[in-house]
Amino acid sequence: xxxxxxxxxxxxxxxxxxxxxxxxxxxxxxxxxxxxxVMTAGWLVIAVGLxxxxxARGSYHGLYYSIEKPLKFFQTGAxxxxxxxxxxxxxxxxxxxxxxxxxxxxxxxxVTHSVREVQSEDSVLLFVVAWTxxxxxxxxxxxxxxxxxxxxLIKWARYTFFIVxxxxxxxxxLLTIYAALxxxxxxxLYSITLPNKYNFSFDYHTFLILVMxxxxxxxxxxxxxxxxxxxxxxxxxxxxxxxx
Amino acid sequence: xxxxxxxxxxxxxxxxxxxxxxxxxxxxxxEIKSMFHKSHPQWYPARQSIRLDPKGKSLKDEDxxxxxxxxxxxxxxxxxxxxxxxxxxxxxTEYAGPLLIYLMFYFRVPFIxxxxxDFTTSKHWVVHLACMCHSFHYVKRLLETLxxxxxxxxxxxxxxxxxxxxxxxxxxxWMAYYxxxxxxxxxxxGEQQIRLALIVFLFxxxxxxxxxxxxxxxxxxxxxxxxxxxxxxxxxxxxxxxxSCPNYTYELxxxxxxxxxxxxxxxxxxTLVGFIQMTVxxxxxxxxxxxxxxxxxxxxxPILPFIL
Numbered sequence: 001x002x003x004x005x006x007x008x009x010x011x012x013x014x015x016x017x018x019x020x021x022x023x024x025x026x027x028x029x030x031x032x033x034x035x036x037x038v039m040t041a042g043w044l045v046i047a048v049g050l051x052x053x054x055x056a057r058g059s060y061h062g063l064y065y066s067i068e069k070p071l072k073f074f075q076t077g078a079x080x081x082x083x084x085x086x087x088x089x090x091x092x093x094x095x096x097x098x099x100x101x102x103x104x105x106x107x108x109x110x111v112t113h114s115v116r117e118v119q120s121e122d123s124v125l126l127f128v129v130a131w132t133x134x135x136x137x138x139x140x141x142x143x144x145x146x147x148x149x150x151x152x153l154i155k156w157a158r159y160t161f162f163i164v165x166x167x168x169x170x171x172x173x174l175l176t177i178y179a180a181l182x183x184x185x186x187x188x189l190y191s192i193t194l195p196n197k198y199n200f201s202f203d204y205h206t207f208l209i210l211v212m213x214x215x216x217x218x219x220x221x222x223x224x225x226x227x228x229x230x231x232x233x234x235x236x237x238x239x240x241x242x243x244x
Numbered sequence: 245x246x247x248x249x250x251x252x253x254x255x256x257x258x259x260x261x262x263x264x265x266x267x268x269x270x271x272x273x274x275e276i277k278s279m280f281h282k283s284h285p286q287w288y289p290a291r292q293s294i295r296l297d298p299k300g301k302s303l304k305d306e307d308x309x310x311x312x313x314x315x316x317x318x319x320x321x322x323x324x325x326x327x328x329x330x331x332x333x334x335x336x337t338e339y340a341g342p343l344l345i346y347l348m349f350y351f352r353v354p355f356i357x358x359x360x361x362d363f364t365t366s367k368h369w370v371v372h373l374a375c376m377c378h379s380f381h382y383v384k385r386l387l388e389t390l391x392x393x394x395x396x397x398x399x400x401x402x403x404x405x406x407x408x409x410x411x412x413x414x415x416x417x418w419m420a421y422y423x424x425x426x427x428x429x430x431x432x433x434g435e436q437q438i439r440l441a442l443i444v445f446l447f448x449x450x451x452x453x454x455x456x457x458x459x460x461x462x463x464x465x466x467x468x469x470x471x472x473x474x475x476x477x478x479x480x481x482x483x484x485x486x487x488s489c490p491n492y493t494y495e496l497x498x499x500x501x502x503x504x505x506x507x508x509x510x511x512x513x514x515t516l517v518g519f520i521q522m523t524v525x526x527x528x529x530x531x532x533x534x535x536x537x538x539x540x541x542x543x544x545x546p547i548l549p550f551i552l
Contacts, residue, residue: 194427200509201422 028089033146035080040139042074047132064112064124071128074135075108104131107173111208114189115180123179127172130165137161159230166226170219177208184208248309248316252280255298255321267309267318274305280322290399293323306468328399335389338408342416343382349420350375361426368430370438374423374506377445381498384449392456394463396470415514423506431507438505445501452494454480459491472537485541486549488530492522493547523547 046067053066064071082098084090090097112124141158144150183189190204248269252262262283267276277289293302296312298321309318350371354362366372422428431437458481462471475482483490499515526547533540545552 194422194425195429197429197432197507198509199422199425199429199507 029146032084032089033143035084036139036143036146039074039077040136040143042070042077043132043135043139046070046074046128047136050129050132060122060125062120064119064128067128068119072108072113075104075131079105106211107176110190111177111180115183117183118176118179121176121179123172123175125172127169127176130169130172133161134165134169156234159226159234162223162226166219166223170215174212174215177212181205181208246316248314248318250276250309250318250320252276252294252320252322255293255295255323258298261322269308269310271309272305273303273307273309276309276320277305287322287324288328290328291325293325294320295323296320325401327402329402329405330399331395331397332389334400334405334408335393336386337405338412339382339385339389341409341413343379343386345413345416346375346378346382346420349417349424352424356421357426364426366424366426366428368428370430370505371423371428373438373442374502377442377502377505378420381449381502384453388453388456392460394460394465394467396468415510415517418510419506419508419514422508422510429507431505437507441501441503441505443501445498445505448494448497448501451480451483452491452498454478455483455491455494458484470536472533472540483549484544486544488533488544488546489522489526492526495522496547523552526552 049067049070050063053063054060057063078101081090082094082101085092085094085097107127112119118124137154137157141150141154144154184191185205188204190202192200192202194201246269247265248267248271250262250264250267251260252264253259254261262280264276264279267279273294274289277292277294280292280294281287281289289305295302296314300321302323303312303320312318349356352361352364431441458476458478459473461476462473463469473481473484475484480494481490483493487493496515496519499511499518503511503515523546530544530546
């Protein structure tokens with residue numbers, strides 16, 4: 001699911017170092033640190049943008065427009081993470097990471113950007129806030145992990161905030177897609193009808209409905225996976241020292 | 245004759261699962277699996293993986309106890325492969341689906357297209373030709389499964405049948421929907437295109453069948469031997485000079501022909517996905533050949549001459 005893309009990396013951090021795992025080399029580590037720092041900064045910019053716009057306007061309405069460009073830039077930039085897995089400098093599954101990033105990119109471009117009428121919906125704010133908080137925590141988590149100085153607070157936040165942020169993000173996404181449906185149907189956006197020389201048709205409206213339906217099996221699986229990860233990582237709080 | 249003692253441990257937990265004494269030195273792994281099955285009836289031989297090392301490769305059924313690097317008390321590790329289903333069953337199911345599904349669309353069975361088209365037939369003769377080709381292809385596959393192929397493995401994991409059938413049945417329905425649609429558009433270049441496509445299709449069907457026969461003849465009935473395939477008197481097998489898995493090469497050709505014949509994007513998509521999968525298989529097979537045979541012909545590529 002796209003909501004808080006909590007990442008698929010099973011290795012919290014230090015427990016992988018005593019296995020015979022071939023981690024990224026020094027150059028790759030340096031690159032990844034820079035990448036994660038830049039992404040943390042980017043989502044902070046979005047967070048600040050949201051707060052400033054809210055304070056300036058005095059309402060939650062239409063805040064999307066104030067952070068539209070950095071949102072598109074940094075969310076799309078996350079596509080690099082698929083490359084990181086493919087090349088092997090990050091130990092996550094290419095398929096799982098690809099799926100999560102693509103679903104975010106899909107919502108950003110193929111729904112919110114493409115259907116102008118939903119941009120002023122409050123549901124957009126709902127998922128943007130969820131994504132922003134999640135990503136700030138997630139990217140700082142990776143940054144600190146790579147530098148082998150992970151504050152317990154960040155680890156705790158990463159494995160706890162999702163409990164609220166994930167459903168919040170999912171709700172925002174579903175409501176946004178739902179809001180887009182009538183406009184997509186009316187305009188035939190991204191749809192192809194028969195007859196045509198490729199003997200192919202595509203109904204974007206039906207496709208969006210199927211996407212919404214797919215949340216039903218997928219969301220619980222991802223949510224409970226994070227729950228299990230939480231127990232594993234935070235469960236032994238008494239045994240691990242607070243300084244990693 | 246000195247008898248062996250065999251103990252079987254769980255590969256993950258290292259628990260002692262079974263102890264067999266007075267085992268003949270010339271007993272095969274297959275026979276040991278049968279003995280193990282007696283004490284653990286839920287693990288029939290097909291779902292047992294027996295290895296010398298918990299993380300090692302599975303031993304073959306034909307391996308003989310006294311030829312293995314074990315002492316007179318042999319320790320083996322067991323892993324459950326999960327519920328198994330026979331290759332023949334999977335093949336028959338996954339191929340029967342497309343055959344029947346396509347025909348349902350061809351005959352425009354109710355609830356697929358608008359009611360006024362129920363049980364009507366297409367006015368384009370290429371649609372009839374396509375149905376004949378598609379049906380012929382899957383009938384050929386079913387018959388080959390029953391009478392031609394000699395499978396190395398008896399079984400595969402049960403979950404594969406759901407995965408495979410979804411793939412074959414899903415794509416068949418998707419393709420058939422458009423080809424047999426009342427608003428289907430025949431190929432741009434008309435008769436010329438269709439004729440060329442048919443020639444390519446038939447040529448590759450014969451080619452693919454020739455390769456299957458040649459591979460079958462490499463292997464005596466009931467055996468699992470592996471030999472290097474070589475060109476035979478049949479010209480369709482001369483492609484073995486350039487390619488390790490010409491069955492896949494011809495299969496790709498057949499579907500390219502069918503794509504050209506129907507000029508249908510979903511067919512092109514099916515051809516592409518199939519090509520990617522077959523290339524993965526061909527590369528694996530090619531690598532196994534190179535590993536197993538020192539004198540393997542160097543001119544051969546896995547699936548496309550000189551290219552891939």
